Every structure is written in C-alpha cells, then in structure tokens.
Amino acid sequence: MIQVVIVRIADYSTEAQTVHSLTSTLPLPVQSKLGKISNPVNRTRSAIGELLSSWALSRFKGIKPGEAVISYGKNGKPFLESHPDIHFNISHSGEYVVCAVADHEVGIDVERVRAYNHRVAERFFSKAELADLEALEGENRLNYFFVLWTIKESYLKALGRGLTKSLSSFTVAGNGDGYYISENSETLNYSVKSLVLPGGYYLAVCIKGFSAEVLVNSITLSEISEHLSAGI
Ligand SMILES: CC(C)(COP(=O)(O)OP(=O)(O)OC[C@H]1O[C@@H](n2cnc3c(N)ncnc32)[C@H](O)[C@@H]1OP(=O)(O)O)[C@@H](O)C(=O)NCCC(=O)NCCS
Secondary structure (H helix, E strand, O other): OEEEEEEEOOOHHHHHHHHHHHHHHOOHHHHHHHHOOOOHHHHHHHHHHHHHHHHHHHHHHOOOHHHOOEEEOOOOOEEEOOOOOOEEEEEEEOOEEEEEEEOOOEEEEEEEOOOOOHHHHHHHOOHHHHHHHHOOOHHHHHHHHHHHHHHHHHHHHHHOOHHHOOHHHOEEEEOOOOEEEEEOOEEOOEEEEEEEEOOOEEEEEEEEOOOOOEEEEEOOHHHHHHHHHHOO
16 A cells, blocks of 8 residues: 655745755755755745655654664665665655655656647656557647656656666556556566645556555645654
8 A cells, every 4th residue: 555645835945944844854854965055945845855755754654753763875875774665755746845765666757738749758758658648649748748757757756766777668558447657668677646636736656566445635835844852
C-alpha cells in the first residue's frame, strides 16, 4: 500500500516563518541541504516537503522525527538509512507539495498543467508514447502529455536514477484499467497510479511490485505543525 500525502499552499511567503521554526525538528543533513537553497520560496517549498515526509513517516510508520536518519543516493534520492525497509519520496510543483510512503521502492511526481512544447515529447517520449499522444487533440493531448510526464518521472524517481536513465528507453501506456510501464516489450514489475488534483495538476506515484493500493490523505500545514511541535 502507498500512503500519499498532499498539502496545498496558496502562498509560500506567508508560511515561511512557521516552516522555518519547524525545520529544527528535521535531521541535520536535511537542515544543511535546506540551508544551501538561496531562493526563499524554493527553500520554503523544499522544507515543507521535508516536514511532510517527517509527518508521514511518523503517522504511518511510527518513525519519530528524531529517529529518522536520512542519507542521499548517488543521484540525490533521499532514503532512510535508519529504516531500510521503509521508503518515501517527495515532489513539489506550484501550490502542491506531496509525499509517498510505502514498504517498497517508491517515486512520486506532481506537475501543474501548462502549455507544453511538443518538441519535448518528440525528444523525451518513446515512439509508442508519442503515437498515443499525437492521436489526441487539444485539451486531451495537453492532459495526456502531463499524465505521461508525471508517470515517467515517478518511475525514474522510484528507481532513484534521475536522468541517468533515458526517458525514451521505457514506455508508459494505458490498458483501460490504468497505466503500466514496459521496456523492450516486457511489462516491468512496477505499478503506477495517475491522479488529477484540483486546480489543474497531475500526480503520479510509482511503486516496485505488481499491485499498488493508493490511499490519498490531504493535510494542512497547521496539522503538520501541531504534530511536529508536540514532538520537539
Ligand atoms: C531531481 C529529479 C529526481 C526530479 O526533479 P523535479 O521533477 O524537478 O522535482 P520534484 O519536485 O518532482 O522532486 C524533487 C524531490 O525529489 C527528491 N529527489 C532528489 N533526487 C532524487 C532522485 N534521484 N530520485 C528520486 N527522488 C529524488 C528530493 O526529495 C527532491 O526534493 P528537494 O528538491 O526539495 O530536495 C530529476 O529526475 C530531474 O531533474 N528530473 C528532470 C525533469 C524532467 O526533465 N522530466 C522529463 C519527464 S518527460
């Protein structure tokens, strides 16, 4: 099962102070990573992702904020060195910060739907994905671009390989029931779910294994703050 937690923030600058005061509950390597982000909105957004994952790991896996030891893989994917059987991943775009927590390798991606350049699809999508996309028109094509983009990104994030793996080396396709990922005509042992979020966003979550029950939880920054402050 994947627990997906979603927080929607209308204005990051009004949350900066609350967020800043909570960052002392985060592991030191995480505080140090945040300290290196110079743009205040990016820093606040990134910090909310960290607080969200800290809350989710505590709520769903019983890992208290002080117990989590976070390390980073060679392409930057954060993981729990202290709890190798528990996996999480974070994504942020526009008003949303999201996090997935699971018992298997997991990746999550959220993107705001916006005008896209078709050359990006020609360059990064597989031939089969491009054909599926080009069979659609107008808004359906735009939406499907972001369905594919978020699923592809969530798979790369589950692998933790970032862009060291070519985006066109694997194919995402629908089967009427949902989406699956294949490579060289073989279906991969990863499950994906695609969700639409209010305000014009797509979210995709990808987990290793053939079944993925996804539970979606919306939470506010005040609830995160209450929970984490109690643990200080
Ligand atoms: C870093 C990357 C993993 C995702 O970047 P992104 O989509 O810009 O950012 P997201 O908001 O989804 O995710 C960022 C979070 O993922 C996590 N992360 C960082 N490196 C990661 C990796 N190698 N694997 C998985 N997760 C990673 C971190 O928690 C990071 O949060 P932070 O930036 O606050 O530290 C990387 O794959 C990338 O740069 N992708 C480029 C996007 C692209 O061209 N996509 C084309 C799709 S068709």
